[in-house]
Amino acid sequence: MAERTQERDRERERERQLPRIRLDQPRVRRPRFLPEYDPEAFGRLSERIARFLGTGRFIVWMTVIIIAWVVWNVSVPDHLRFDTYPFIFLTLMLSLQASYAAPLILLAQNRQDDRDKVNLEQDRKQNERSIADTEYLTREIAALRMGLGEVATRDWMRSELQDLLKELEDRNARGNGERRDLFPGDGSRGSDVPDR
Structure with missing residues (x-):
């Protein structure tokens, strides 16, 4: 029994010596054996290379280098040649240039696809906002039109005033002296028909 107690005490002591893992603090970085690189910087470099590979300048330079290589290895004396006729080197x-160019071009295309997806999503959201704004304005204009249907417009007021003017002119032209009210009623100041 004393051995078990001593064993438990030793185990507790070992647990105390081990550092506790705290979840509220960042972990200590372990040393890495592989070199670290910035993926964004590498992506930008690959895009620059892919852009250069897609230009006429690259084709011209590549053609000049190949022609110079072949002319050098055919025309100079044998001891100065570094790649003889089948031009294996x-x-x-x-082949080496092509094996690096293809992945760099694919990496640049993937980055462009990611940018296109982000731009497409932003355009889609902008279109949704524009449609919502257009629908809101359409509803507001329809409500204004409905409200204007009950309001006396300038043209309606003009036509009513012109009718009253004609009626006054007709009365003066008749001149028979009979008195006619323009606004018939019971003589009270108010009207039983409400104004619009």
Whole structure:
């Protein structure tokens, strides 16, 4: 029993010596064996290279280098040649260039696709906002039109005033002296028909 107690005490002591993992603090970074790189910087570099590979300048430079390579290895003395007739080293260099160019171009295309997705999502949200604004304005204009249907317009007022003017002119032209009210009623100041 004393052995068990001593064993438990030793285990507790080991637990105390081990550092506790705290979740509220960042973990200590472990050393890495692989080199670290910034993916954004690498992506920007790959886009620059892919843009250069897609230009006429690259094709011209590549053609000049290949022609110079072939002319050098055909025309100079044998001891100065570094790649003889089947041009195996030239083929190796062109294969190496192609093996690096293809992944760089694909990486640049993937980055462009990601940017296009973000732009497409922003355009879609902007279109949704524009549609919502247009629908709101359409409802407001319809409400204003409905409200204006009950309001006396300038043209309606003009026509009413012109009718009253004609009626006054007709009365003066008749001149028979009979008195006619323009606004018939019971003589009270108010009217039983409400104004609009």
